[in-house]
Amino acid sequence: MERSITLIALFAALIAALGLIPKFTLAFGVPITAQTLGVMLCGTVLGARRGGLAVLLFLGLVALGLPLLAGGRGGLGVFASPSVGFLIGWPLAAFVAGWFMEQMRNMPVGLAAGVASALGGIVVMYIFGIAGLMVMLDKSMLQSAGLVSAFIPGDIIKAVLAGFITAGLAKARPASLLSRT
Amino acid sequence: MISLTSPVETRAHGWSAGLKLFLLCAATMVLFSVEALPWHLGFLACCLTLYSMPGRQFLLTGVRRLWVLWPFVLLIVLWHFFTGNLEGGLVIVLRMITAVGLANLVTMTTRLSDMMSVVRWLTRPLRALGVKTQRIEIAIALVVRFTPVLAGKGQLLAMAWRARAVKRVGWRIITPFAVLAIDDAEHVAEALRARGGV
Numbered sequence: 001m002e003r004s005i006t007l008i009a010l011f012a013a014l015i016a017a018l019g020l021i022p023k024f025t026l027a028f029g030v031p032i033t034a035q036t037l038g039v040m041l042c043g044t045v046l047g048a049r050r051g052g053l054a055v056l057l058f059l060g061l062v063a064l065g066l067p068l069l070a071g072g073r074g075g076l077g078v079f080a081s082p083s084v085g086f087l088i089g090w091p092l093a094a095f096v097a098g099w100f101m102e103q104m105r106n107m108p109v110g111l112a113a114g115v116a117s118a119l120g121g122i123v124v125m126y127i128f129g130i131a132g133l134m135v136m137l138d139k140s141m142l143q144s145a146g147l148v149s150a151f152i153p154g155d156i157i158k159a160v161l162a163g164f165i166t167a168g169l170a171k172a173r174p175a176s177l178l179s180r181t
Numbered sequence: 182m183i184s185l186t187s188p189v190e191t192r193a194h195g196w197s198a199g200l201k202l203f204l205l206c207a208a209t210m211v212l213f214s215v216e217a218l219p220w221h222l223g224f225l226a227c228c229l230t231l232y233s234m235p236g237r238q239f240l241l242t243g244v245r246r247l248w249v250l251w252p253f254v255l256l257i258v259l260w261h262f263f264t265g266n267l268e269g270g271l272v273i274v275l276r277m278i279t280a281v282g283l284a285n286l287v288t289m290t291t292r293l294s295d296m297m298s299v300v301r302w303l304t305r306p307l308r309a310l311g312v313k314t315q316r317i318e319i320a321i322a323l324v325v326r327f328t329p330v331l332a333g334k335g336q337l338l339a340m341a342w343r344a345r346a347v348k349r350v351g352w353r354i355i356t357p358f359a360v361l362a363i364d365d366a367e368h369v370a371e372a373l374r375a376r377g378g379v
Contacts, residue, residue, distance in 0.1 A: 001316075001378070002370040002371075002374050002379060003366070003370040005323070005379060006365075006367070006370040006373065009319075009320040009321075009323035009324050010323070010327055010331075010362045010363070010365055010369070012320070012324045013327040013331050013362065016324065016331075016332075017332040017334075017358075017362075018355075018358075020328075020335070034352075034355065037352075037355065041355075041359060045359070045363075057317075057320055057324060058324070060300075060321070061321065061324055061325070064296040064300070065184050065185045065291065065293055066184055066185070067185050071249070074185055074288075075246075075284065075285055075287075076285065076287050076288050077246065077247075077281040077282070077284040079284065080209065080277075080280040081249075081250065081253075081277070081281050082253050082277060137273055137277075138269070161352050164352075165352070168356035169356060169359055169363070172356070173364075176363045176366075
């Protein structure tokens with residue numbers, strides 16, 4: 001039990017810390033905020049339930065007023081902004097990524113983590129993100145999808161990276177990969 | 182850790198956090214049920230009046246926090262300008278700014294400890310069902326404590342990378358970064374168990 005709590009808490013802190021360290025720039029100049037990568041890792045490393053709880057804990061602290069989102073944003077205001085759908089989608093994205101990771105036990109870790117991250121961190125996240133934009137900006141589904149389509153290539157790269165990173169963690173700390181134990 | 186609560190002491194700092202959250206919910210529901218532009222102009226004016234009451238510094242901080250919305254404002258105004266429904270666009274923009282503004286106002290006037298007591302109150306039914314809600318509080322304390330610790334370790338990793346590599350810091354530091362988080366979690370779990378567990 002203690003181990004579950006500390007891993008959930010430390011992964012929530014990891015998402016926050018990924019927002020504090022400087023932005024990475026990929027080889028061809030696409031800047032990425034690493035926080036959504038952190039969300040994917042919560043699922044692929046901690047599994048569905050614990051991964052979802054870690055992200056939920058992180059969002060709870062943001063709502064309570066801590067500036068943990070990239071760029072020092074936080075507070076209740078972010079839940080009234082047009083990007084609220086993505087935030088609501090975060091814990092579910094981690095949950096779904098974790099669930100698929102748990103189902104694909106026979107696949108190599110890296111590949112399974114990449115696929116699980118794409119399904120959770122892109123498919124689920126964008127369904128919620130687009131729904132949020134539809135409500136907040138009063139736009140149709142296609143219009144909202146068009147607004148966010150520019151970010152999809154970046155998220156595909158993140159899903160691939162989540163696969164590599166999870167494979168690295170499976171080698172470095174196999175016992176802590178709760179999605180596979 | 183720095184929170185978003187305003188250091189400028191306002192009268193609303195003393196109000197109950199539950200009341201402020203209830204008023205925020207009610208105000209947001211009103212914002213989303215009204216469609217007429219003059220009303221939304223009035224709502225925004227009221228919101229800005231609330232911000233200006235505690236003084237200039239409070240107002241400036243509040244407006245700066247709303248500034249992050251500018252890409253959405255620009256996008257919606259241009260979109261509706263070209264589709265010939267500028268009034269509809271202005272309603273969306275004004276509603277968005279007021280809704281975020283009011284929510285930020287609650288955050289700025291409510292201390293973390295007051296918010297925590299609301300969480301404790303909301304989780305009361307769970308306690309009655311036998312769920313140990315102290316675990317949530319321990320987890321919150323751990324996140325607050327370990328975010329700066331991990332951020333510091335992340336900076337050290339980035340510095341170590343820069344000292345050895347010619348390329349810019351890339352995604353490769355995330356694996357050791359996550360390993361550090363996992364190791365910390367295992368140590369803390371052991372420490373908690375040694376002190377009687379949760």
